[in-house]
Amino acid sequence: MKIIRTIILYAALGLSLVVLWHTTLRSPCSKTIAYDIGEFDSRFNISREEFLVIVADAEKPWEKKAGNDIFVYKPGARFKINIIWSQEQERLYKGTNIEKNLDTQQSSINSLQTRYQSAVSSYEKSKQNYENKLAKYEQEVSYWNERGGAPEPEFNQLQRDAENLDKQAQTINSQLEKVNTLAEQNNQKVENYNDNVSEFNDLFVEGDEFDAGNTDGTEINIYSYDGLQELETLLVHEFGHVLGIDHVDDPASVMYYLLNEQNQDGILQDADISALAETCRL
Numbered sequence: 546m547k548i549i550r551t552i553i554l555y556a557a558l559g560l561s562l563v564v565l566w567h568t569t570l571r572s573p574c575s576k577t578i579a580y581d582i583g584e585f586d587s588r589f590n591i592s593r594e595e596f597l598v599i600v601a602d603a604e605k606p607w608e609k610k611a612g613n614d615i616f617v618y619k620p621g622a623r624f625k626i627n628i629i630w631s632q633e634q635e636r637l638y639k640g641t642n643i644e645k646n647l648d649t650q651q652s653s654i655n656s657l658q659t660r661y662q663s664a665v666s667s668y669e670k671s672k673q674n675y676e677n678k679l680a681k682y683e684q685e686v687s688y689w690n691e692r693g694g695a696p697e698p699e700f701n702q703l704q705r706d707a708e709n710l711d712k713q714a715q716t717i718n719s720q721l722e723k724v725n726t727l728a729e730q731n732n733q734k735v736e737n738y739n740d741n742v743s744e745f746n747d748l749f750v751e752g753d754e755f756d757a758g759n760t761d762g763t764e765i766n767i768y769s770y771d772g773l774q775e776l777e778t779l780l781v782h783e784f785g786h787v788l789g790i791d792h793v794d795d796p797a798s799v800m801y802y803l804l805n806e807q808n809q810d811g812i813l814q815d816a817d818i819s820a821l822a823e824t825c826r827l
């Protein structure tokens with residue numbers, strides 16, 4: 546099963562205001578922006594310490610290019626980086642759980658199907674064996690019937706053969722029951738699996754865009770991310786906005802308005818670097 550990748554929309558709230566302010570004053574890359582962690586929702590699977598490490602990593606691409614230590618973590622600083630719980634994140638975690646369940650269900654279905662196959666093949670073997678014996682028995686019966694009946698020893702033998710055939714038929718019936726039970730169990734499991742797949746697909750609708758993060762130049766809000774690499778990319782993007790950089794057109798660039806498969810590693814592209822050079826008048 547393939548996950549439908551969600552497209553994440555970055556917002557640039559108040560960006561024009563920030564750009565205007567920066568262009569009339571000195572280069573944003575020549576000053577220091579001290580930040581602190583503000584709202585920190587514990588429902589995200591990350592500790593404050595881990596988060597700070599990722600924030601520090603996200604500063605670096607810009608700082609390296611600008612040749613200046615622009616962003617500095619400083620407890621109590623006015624600029625806040627917030628990590629705020631959102632429906633999207635809830636949906637993402639729900640999706641991850643469903644995926645885990647699907648994996649478990651898949652292996653349970655696989656092992657059930659193996660058991661089903663082996664039950665079917667023993668049933669078929671027994672049935673074949675029974676049919677052969679039955680044919681032989683019937684042949685023998687008609688042989689003696691044509692001769693007006695069997696002598697006592699043969700008659701007794703045929704009686705015992707008939708009893709054995711009955712017993713065998715019972716065994717085959719219970720084998721068939723087992724096959725049917727396994728088939729029912731399998732169908733039930735497949736049905737549950739398919740329900741979960743639908744639930745998963747309903748969670749992620751293709752083309753669904755939402756705000757994964759944004760900034761107004763005085764704080765950064767992070768609302769949703771799928772994995773730590775995505776969080777880092779998101780922060781690189783928002784730091785870019787804080788510097789006054791607007792969105793660029795190249796889908797592979799970090800400053801593209803959407804987080805996608807081309808820019809999710811958070812590596813600055815030519816378009817990002819040019820935008821930085823222009824904004825910071827490097």
Ligand SMILES: [Zn+2]
Nearest residue numbers: 555556557802
């Ligand atoms: Zn943006």
